[in-house]
Amino acid sequence: MNCSDKIFQSLFLKQYSPTQLILFLFIPLAALLVLTRWYWFLGDDCFISFRYSRHLADGLGLCFNQGERVEGYTNFLWVMLMSWGMWLGVDPELFSNVLGSVSGLILILLVFRMGQQIFGRSLIILLAPACLCLSRTYACWMTGGLETRFFSLLLFAANMALLRETGVTNRTAISGNGWVSGLLFGLAALTRPEGYMFMALGLVLVAIFRSFRLVQQDYMRLAFFLLCAVPHLVWRYAYYGDLLPNTFYAKVSGIWLSQGALYLGGFFIYYFLWLLAPLAAGNLGFLSSRQGRIQWNVPPFTAGAYFSFVSLVYISYLLIIGGDRFEYRLLDPVLPFIYLSIQGGLAGAYYWLKRQNPADAGKKIMLCSLPVVIVLVPFLTAVPIAVGFRNYRGITGVENISSYAQNRIRQGKLLSAFIRPEDTLAVMGAGALPYYNTNNYVLDMHGLNDRVLARQALEKRGTVGHEKNASKEYICSKNITFVDNNIELFFSERPEASMISLGANMGFFCVKISTSQYFLCTTTLSSEQIRKRFAGYEIIFLPADNWCDQKKGKGA
Numbered sequence: 001m002n003c004s005d006k007i008f009q010s011l012f013l014k015q016y017s018p019t020q021l022i023l024f025l026f027i028p029l030a031a032l033l034v035l036t037r038w039y040w041f042l043g044d045d046c047f048i049s050f051r052y053s054r055h056l057a058d059g060l061g062l063c064f065n066q067g068e069r070v071e072g073y074t075n076f077l078w079v080m081l082m083s084w085g086m087w088l089g090v091d092p093e094l095f096s097n098v099l100g101s102v103s104g105l106i107l108i109l110l111v112f113r114m115g116q117q118i119f120g121r122s123l124i125i126l127l128a129p130a131c132l133c134l135s136r137t138y139a140c141w142m143t144g145g146l147e148t149r150f151f152s153l154l155l156f157a158a159n160m161a162l163l164r165e166t167g168v169t170n171r172t173a174i175s176g177n178g179w180v181s182g183l184l185f186g187l188a189a190l191t192r193p194e195g196y197m198f199m200a201l202g203l204v205l206v207a208i209f210r211s212f213r214l215v216q217q218d219y220m221r222l223a224f225f226l227l228c229a230v231p232h233l234v235w236r237y238a239y240y241g242d243l244l245p246n247t248f249y250a251k252v253s254g255i256w257l258s259q260g261a262l263y264l265g266g267f268f269i270y271y272f273l274w275l276l277a278p279l280a281a282g283n284l285g286f287l288s289s290r291q292g293r294i295q296w297n298v299p300p301f302t303a304g305a306y307f308s309f310v311s312l313v314y315i316s317y318l319l320i321i322g323g324d325r326f327e328y329r330l331l332d333p334v335l336p337f338i339y340l341s342i343q344g345g346l347a348g349a350y351y352w353l354k355r356q357n358p359a360d361a362g363k364k365i366m367l368c369s370l371p372v373v374i375v376l377v378p379f380l381t382a383v384p385i386a387v388g389f390r391n392y393r394g395i396t397g398v399e400n401i402s403s404y405a406q407n408r409i410r411q412g413k414l415l416s417a418f419i420r421p422e423d424t425l426a427v428m429g430a431g432a433l434p435y436y437n438t439n440n441y442v443l444d445m446h447g448l449n450d451r452v453l454a455r456q457a458l459e460k461r462g463t464v465g466h467e468k469n470a471s472k473e474y475i476c477s478k479n480i481t482f483v484d485n486n487i488e489l490f491f492s493e494r495p496e497a498s499m500i501s502l503g504a505n506m507g508f509f510c511v512k513i514s515t516s517q518y519f520l521c522t523t524t525l526s527s528e529q530i531r532k533r534f535a536g537y538e539i540i541f542l543p544a545d546n547w548c549d550q551k552k553g554k555g556a
Contacts, residue, residue: 007371012350015121024126025112028133028378032108035139035385036101041402042093042409043326044431046145048448049073050092051435053082062239064434064449065441071245072430072449076232077190078147097143103153104142108132110153111336114160115343118303124347127374128339134382135271136389137328138335140398151191152333155198158184159310159337162202165217166209168302178221185221186228193245194314194333199225201313205306250447250454251465256322259464262393263323264315267331270389272380273338279373280308280338282345282352304344307337322464327389327397339381346374394463405432411489412436418513426475427484443478445470476524476548481533483522483547491518500541507547510540524548 016024048064052073056062062079064072073079085095108129115125132138141148161181185202189195206218237243268274283304311334324330353367389397412433419437427433430444447453447468458467475483495503495510495518503510503520509527510520511534518540523530527542 008350011123011371011374012119012347013122016123018121021112021116021121021123021126024123025108025129028126028130029105029108032104032133032139032142035133035136036104036142039136039140039398040097040143041140041398042097042143042145042405043401044405044408044429045326046092046096047405047408047431047435049075049079049082049146050096051438052079053086053092054435054438056080056083057086064430064444066439068449069240070449070451071236071240071242072247072250072444074193074245074247075147075151075191077187078150081150093145096145100144100146100149101142103149104138107149107153107156107336110156110160111340114163114303114340117164118344119347124343124374127346127377128336128343130378131339131342131381132335134378134385135335136384137271137332139385140327141329141332144329144398144401146329147191148329148332151188151195152336154184154188154191155195155333156336158188158198159202159306162206162221163303163306165221166206168209168306178217178219179224182221182224183228186225189225189229190232193248194317196229197314197317198310198333201310205309209302246451246454247448249451250468252321253458253461253467255320256461256464257319259322259394259461260319263328263395263464264319266392266395267328270328270384272383276342276377276380277338279349279377280304280341280345282348283308283341301344301348304341304348307344308341310334311337311341323395325394325396325463325465326401327395342377346370346377404429407488408432409436414490414513414517414519418519423481424479425482425484426470426478426480429484433484443470443475443480445475472548472550480524483524485522489519489521491520492516494518495520495540504541504544507543507545507550509542512538512540522547 051064052062055064055066056079060066061069062071063069081099082092082096085092111132112125112129115128119125158181161184165178165181181202185195185199187195189199203218203222207214233243236245240246268277283301314334315331318324318330350367350370353370389399391397391400408429409432413436415433416436419440421439424441424443425434425437426443426445428445430442430446430448434440434442434444443450445453446466447456447470450470453468453470453474456468461467490513494512500510507522508520509523509530510518511530513519523543524547525533526546530542531539
């Protein structure tokens with residue numbers, strides 16, 4: 001046996017002990033833990049869920065504003081978990097990130113376990129987990145306060161159970177009665193609406209796998225999924241009066257292929273997937289017999305093709321809707337599928353090349369290059385960690401998301417020191433600022449918690465998911481006290497004369513609220529009302545005229 005044969009034996013054929021493989025896996029897992037601590041952050045959007053959770057924990061119901069039933073969230077199960085944590089006295093800022101991080105670690109172990117079920121205990125099964133651990137996107141969304149990683153865990157666990165139940169990964173015709181995957185898909189759908197799409201996709205692929213012959217397992221799977229989904233839909237309609245969350249109307253504004261292409265193109269370039277994704281084609285080569293007929297009884301490559309197809313469909317969906325504003329957050333659920341596809345494709349390429357004519361020089365070169373390619377895949381995956389993220393056209397990196405959220409947290413806490421229960425707010429970012437003033441009425445000017453704004457016609461394309469805007473007339477009709485135009489509300493230095501003149505003419509006022517803080521804001525109040533509201537405070541300047549009486553325009 002020559003050196004290259006020993007390498008191939010170790011990579012694809014030799015069966016290592018579970019202890020040895022766990023020790024090998026510990027290295028990328030340690031790297032992931034370091035990266036998780038490095039990127040640890042909270043985004044502003046998670047505080048939207050936290051506000052709903054806080055009101056539920058306080059007995060006020062699932063509402064953003066007391067007495068108003070508008071579903072301004074898309075993560076029902078996550079909101080319930082956060083509310084449960086609050087009821088136990090755990091701060092959601094910590095609880096959300098810990099739960100996300102634990103979910104991420106469990107997901108790595110499930111991907112590792114999936115590799116074992118497909119390829120046994122060879123070294124190749126470490127490739128997909130290593131790539132995930134070294135992925136900047138995976139490391140970043142271990143935290144953030146949102147349901148991102150929890151949803152990815154439920155989704156992968158559901159698909160893993162589905163493949164096992166249908167005999168793809170355990171080499172039997174049927175294993176289990178289908179309720180496990182149905183329940184997990186149901187919980188995923190309660191966590192994010194995309195869970196419905198993945199469930200439907202799984203059912204279609206299973207139907208193809210069985211030549212459209214349904215068995216009892218399929219009915220059981222669907223029944224347990226509906227057992228989760230239907231009661232929630234009934235409750236949603238009874239409680240909110242809609243079958244779709246208000247966020248659907250506020251954020252989804254039709255097909256946007258150009259933005260979707262920009263979003264996905266950046267992702268494929270950033271992670272060298274334009275180079276690596278074609279490797280997944282190796283899965284398909286082994287689905288064909290010598291006569292060209294599909295062979296569904298080759299579990300490793302059937303699973304690899306399944307992962308590839310799921311990834312392709314979901315990526316097409318993101319292309320249609322235009323992607324997301326935040327750094328590849330919506331791609332997180334299919335990262336395990338993408339790297340399992342690549343892992344399976346490389347294994348498939350090895351087995352295919354070994355069956356070829358050994359005298360063929362070209363195929364021999366391809367075979368000898370496989371170990372190099374396998375090493376190259378995680379190396380290229382880790383490159384974004386070194387180069388960082390460059391913000392472009394409405395897509396924001398985690399560093400900027402974190403910085404913005406920290407500033408909004410600071411502003412929200414400062415505002416809570418002097419705000420009164422009767423004060424109302426209109427905000428451009430319905431996150432931390434409303435959360436730390438949870439008893440005050442808040443209007444999200446993007447329509448997140450307002451049915452009228454969410455359903456208004458879109459005038460022009462802007463930042464994906466943030467394209468609806470409240471007019472000045474609408475804000476004034478709500479008798480809003482303070483209007484946050486998504487600029488800095490608090491300054492540590494007294495404004496200069498030029499700033500005072502500009503601010504007064506634009507309808508701003510400024511009040512000194514402490515020895516080192518100045519509050520600068522737009523308001524619908526008249527100058528006399530401002531003086532009365534801030535009696536006892538030093539008023540630096542007042543609006544030149546009432547903001548609501550100025551020339552018509554957008555409130556944003």
